[in-house]
Amino acid sequence: MSPSGAELLRQVKSQIEEVDPSEVKELIDEGVAIVDVRETEEFAAGHLPGAKHVPRSYLESRIEGVVPDRSTQIILYCASGNRSAYGARTLTEELGYEHVRSMTGGITLWKDRGYDVVVPRALSPEQRERYSRHVLIPEIGTEGQQKLLDAKVLLLGAGGLGSPTALYLAAAGVGTLGIVDDDVVDLSNLQRQVIHSTQRIGIPKVDSAEESIHALNPDVNVVKYQTRIDASNIMEIIEGYDVIVDGVDNFPTRYLLNDATVRLKIPVVSASILGFDGQLSVFKPYEGPCYRCLFREPPPAELAPSCGANGVLGVLPGTMGLLQATEVVKLVLNIGEPAIGRLLLYDALGATLTEVKVHRDPDCPICSRDPEDIGDEEMGVFPDYEAFCAAAG
Amino acid sequence: MSVVVKIPTQLRSASGGEAETVLDGATVQEVLDGLFERFEELRARISDDDGSLRRFVNVYLAGEDIRFLDGLQTPVKDGAELTILPAVAGG
Numbered sequence: 001m002s003p004s005g006a007e008l009l010r011q012v013k014s015q016i017e018e019v020d021p022s023e024v025k026e027l028i029d030e031g032v033a034i035v036d037v038r039e040t041e042e043f044a045a046g047h048l049p050g051a052k053h054v055p056r057s058y059l060e061s062r063i064e065g066v067v068p069d070r071s072t073q074i075i076l077y078c079a080s081g082n083r084s085a086y087g088a089r090t091l092t093e094e095l096g097y098e099h100v101r102s103m104t105g106g107i108t109l110w111k112d113r114g115y116d117v118v119v120p121r122a123l124s125p126e127q128r129e130r131y132s133r134h135v136l137i138p139e140i141g142t143e144g145q146q147k148l149l150d151a152k153v154l155l156l157g158a159g160g161l162g163s164p165t166a167l168y169l170a171a172a173g174v175g176t177l178g179i180v181d182d183d184v185v186d187l188s189n190l191q192r193q194v195i196h197s198t199q200r201i202g203i204p205k206v207d208s209a210e211e212s213i214h215a216l217n218p219d220v221n222v223v224k225y226q227t228r229i230d231a232s233n234i235m236e237i238i239e240g241y242d243v244i245v246d247g248v249d250n251f252p253t254r255y256l257l258n259d260a261t262v263r264l265k266i267p268v269v270s271a272s273i274l275g276f277d278g279q280l281s282v283f284k285p286y287e288g289p290c291y292r293c294l295f296r297e298p299p300p301a302e303l304a305p306s307c308g309a310n311g312v313l314g315v316l317p318g319t320m321g322l323l324q325a326t327e328v329v330k331l332v333l334n335i336g337e338p339a340i341g342r343l344l345l346y347d348a349l350g351a352t353l354t355e356v357k358v359h360r361d362p363d364c365p366i367c368s369r370d371p372e373d374i375g376d377e378e379m380g381v382f383p384d385y386e387a388f389c390a391a392a393g
Numbered sequence: 394m395s396v397v398v399k400i401p402t403q404l405r406s407a408s409g410g411e412a413e414t415v416l417d418g419a420t421v422q423e424v425l426d427g428l429f430e431r432f433e434e435l436r437a438r439i440s441d442d443d444g445s446l447r448r449f450v451n452v453y454l455a456g457e458d459i460r461f462l463d464g465l466q467t468p469v470k471d472g473a474e475l476t477i478l479p480a481v482a483g484g
Contacts, residue, residue, distance in 0.1 A: 160483075251482045272481040275402035279481055295480040297448040303438065303479070310403070312483060345478070350412070354399075356453040356476060359461050 009082055016088040019101040021110045024048070024075055032073045035066065036107075037087045042079065044122040048110065051118075056083050059090060063097075070097050077103035077110070121146060127219070131173050144333045145173060149219070151332040154178040154241040156229060156257065158209040160317030161247030161271055161324060163195035168325040170213040170220045174332070177213060178241060180225040181205040192314040229253055231380055234260045243328050246270040247321065251298035256380025258283065258291035263371045263379070269327045271320040276313050276348040278320035281339050281358060282327050285367060288340035293361040297382050316348055394471045396424050400435075403479060407434035421454060422465040424475055439477060449480045 037056040076084035084102040091097040134140045155162045158181040185196045200208040206224040267284040330336045345354040418424035429436040453476040
């Protein structure tokens with residue numbers, strides 16, 4: 001006759017080894033693998049410090065990913081010690097793990113004893129749904145999505161490059177997006193600046209961008225700076241951001257941004273566009289070159305063309321801005337190979353992507369020195385700076 | 394040695410609209426001299442009065458900045474690609 005459920009449990013418990021929570025507490029930092037076999041919602045509500053999560057229904061298929069070595073000491077636990085008892089038998093008898101024990105009384109007894117429980121920050125059900133295609137990618141997962149939600153990214157400019165970057169970073173769930181732009185939406189912007197709209201002509205770009213971002217993803221905290229970045233406000237604005245996206249349309253600001261970010265060691269994802277050509281690189285201070293290592297000085301104003309004066313293919317900032325957004329996500333998640341020390345040149349007419357190397361210049365006027373040695377008075381300054389700015393108007 | 398020289402958008406007004414041109418030369422200097430002979434206007438956009446590269450223009454030979462090779466004296470191989478790249482600030 002088949003045993004009753006209670007009888008089966010008694011049999012299983014007699015076949016496995018159990019361990020009291022007091023002993024588990026002592027073993028927690030001793031290289032023992034502690035595995036929580038409960039369901040996802042139970043784990044999310046609180047678990048033992050350092051515990052790995054493998055739901056019992058996935059135990060056979062996933063345990064090797066978590067504990068590859070069969071001689072490792074494993075302690076399984078669940079809510080009260082029953083599911084973990086079955087799990088212990090499976091691991092021992094069917095998968096050949098040599099040292100598996102089940103914690104008596106489960107996390108309920110653990111808590112009753114007053115021991116520590118870790119409550120992981122979990123995605124809300126809506127967030128799990130919204131970001132499900134991220135969570136499915138092993139390189140991102142719930143943990144990576146949480147990093148994106150915690151990230152603070154500053155966009156310099158809500159124009160051609162800033163528009164697509166802001167939209168996709170917002171969609172990706174970057175938690176805080178700072179936007180610096182002192183301009184208002186103009187009809188001539190709309191050929192490429194897709195975050196704005198015809199109805200919003202004349203309103204500040206930061207307000208227009210905020211509206212589009214919140215329509216796409218209300219999770220995002222938008223911090224607006226309706227100002228022009230300059231030497232007097234840059235340190236205050238950029239401090240505290242994890243990554244800065246440079247999409248500014250003039251050289252003085254690019255040099256100023258470079259010097260300030262080197263001083264604060266904030267990585268910059270930089271792109272520029274003109275006509276049918278785009279350039280992109282990541283400047284991570286002291287790990288790779290800075291913008292001044294690439295171009296020691298800007299061209300004189302008469303040779304410094306801008307999109308306003310020379311035109312740009314409307315699609316191009318989309319292409320380059322999304323390459324920037326991709327680099328931002330990689331930096332936040334610390335995955336892949338960011339374009340540090342490399343300059344990517346995109347030629348839209350030829351449909352070619354060329355890569356050139358960018359070296360750290362040992363004589364760089366800025367990043368060859370310690371950050372604290374870079375003085376306020378020299379930030380953003382270059383030879384003939386006054387003449388440049390006078391000519392640029 | 395024949396080398397393909399790539400000319401970026403913002404310099405094409407000085408190259409009659411050409412995006413690339415093939416030139417002969419044994420060093421970067423010789424190739425650039427040939428380029429300036431063909432398109433005189435490019436000289437002032439790329440070179441300083443003393444013949445050195447302007448600080449806001451980079452020249453790459455097969456993806457490597459010539460300032461980190463032998464500068465203008467860097468020898469070029471047949472079929473190599475020379476990319477001229479001025480700084481751009483458009484956004």
